[in-house]
Amino acid sequence: MVKALKEKAPVTGTGSQQPEVVVDPTREPIVVVDGLHIVYRVYSGGGGKGTAASALLRIVKRENRPQTKEVHAVRGVSFIAYRGDAIGVIGTNGSGKSTLLKAIAGLLPPARGGVYTDGQPSMLGVNAALMRDLSGSRNIVLGCLAMGLTQEETKAKYEEIVKFADLKKGFIDYPMSTYSSGMGARLRFAIAAARTHDVMLIDEALATGDAKFKKRSKEKIEELRKDAGAVFLVAHNLDVIEETCNRVIWLDEGRIKMDGDPKEVLRAYTEATGK
Numbered sequence: 001m002v003k004a005l006k007e008k009a010p011v012t013g014t015g016s017q018q019p020e021v022v023v024d025p026t027r028e029p030i031v032v033v034d035g036l037h038i039v040y041r042v043y044s045g046g047g048g049k050g051t052a053a054s055a056l057l058r059i060v061k062r063e064n065r066p067q068t069k070e071v072h073a074v075r076g077v078s079f080i081a082y083r084g085d086a087i088g089v090i091g092t093n094g095s096g097k098s099t100l101l102k103a104i105a106g107l108l109p110p111a112r113g114g115v116y117t118d119g120q121p122s123m124l125g126v127n128a129a130l131m132r133d134l135s136g137s138r139n140i141v142l143g144c145l146a147m148g149l150t151q152e153e154t155k156a157k158y159e160e161i162v163k164f165a166d167l168k169k170g171f172i173d174y175p176m177s178t179y180s181s182g183m184g185a186r187l188r189f190a191i192a193a194a195r196t197h198d199v200m201l202i203d204e205a206l207a208t209g210d211a212k213f214k215k216r217s218k219e220k221i222e223e224l225r226k227d228a229g230a231v232f233l234v235a236h237n238l239d240v241i242e243e244t245c246n247r248v249i250w251l252d253e254g255r256i257k258m259d260g261d262p263k264e265v266l267r268a269y270t271e272a273t274g275k
């Protein structure tokens with residue numbers, strides 16, 4: 001559900017230096033992120049990892065919970081994505097890009113603030129729920145059905161997906177555990193791209209492909225963008241972001257440092273980080 005933003009005053013970033021969010025009443029909002037905070041709780045102390053086995057041992061021994069440490073990964077992020085936006089999310093390692101995408105997908109609960117989406121967000125690779133022990137072709141069928149396609153639609157899309165993934169000969173019938181990470185990423189992208197998503201979230205999917213695959217992926221995103229609500233793309237490769245996106249959000253330590261025209265944001269980012 002999208003909040004009644006059109007009547008509302010501009011949403012402002014809650015972080016001290018975050019840019020103010022200005023509402024464009026002429027465009028249709030698809031995703032509204034309003035003062036979002038995401039906090040991970042990490043179990044520390046006792047030397048061990050927070051595994052189920054160590055938790056069970058503690059329960060049996062009637063010990064207290066281990067100390068928890070908080071990682072504040074997203075700190076008061078606010079922005080509005082409009083219909084037709086392809087938004088690149090950039091930032092150095094650990095700046096909160098993947099966390100933000102997962103929160104938009106509804107996979108992480110906000111500690112404060114909220115995410116409002118118009119339609120169903122699909123995080124590429126997660127929603128497709130690919131199974132490593134099954135062949136690529138079985139995964140195509142399961143992935144399509146999991147995305148809500150009917151059996152007929154799945155059949156109709158099958159060849160297109162195989163063609164788009166363009167795996168080495170024969171690999172489509174091998175278990176996905178035998179695929180390289182690049183091959184897996186191609187197949188995940190191909191499956192996810194087989195249907196239009198209201199909000200499409202792509203995390204580093206294009207990082208592993210070769211130049212030819214990147215070009216085709218870019219074209220596919222363009223095509224999906226026309227029908228999709230909004231596309232979010234996380235990539236360390238800034239060329240991919242510049243070529244694919246009409247807007248870039250720069251995250252720095254969980255806050256928005258800049259949000260706007262790709263050329264301007266990428267230039268400032270490159271100057272600041274030397275990347």
Ligand SMILES: Nc1ncnc2c1ncn2[C@@H]1O[C@H](COP(=O)(O)OP(=O)(O)OP(=O)(O)O)[C@@H](O)[C@H]1O
Binds near residue numbers: 042098100
């Ligand atoms: N499951 C988790 N549990 C605890 N802390 C986490 C978890 N996932 C991420 N973090 C922490 O949250 C912060 C943001 O991580 P995130 O993965 O969102 O960053 P990123 O910008 O996507 O990084 P990268 O470019 O390296 O992929 C980091 O400090 C990271 O250590």
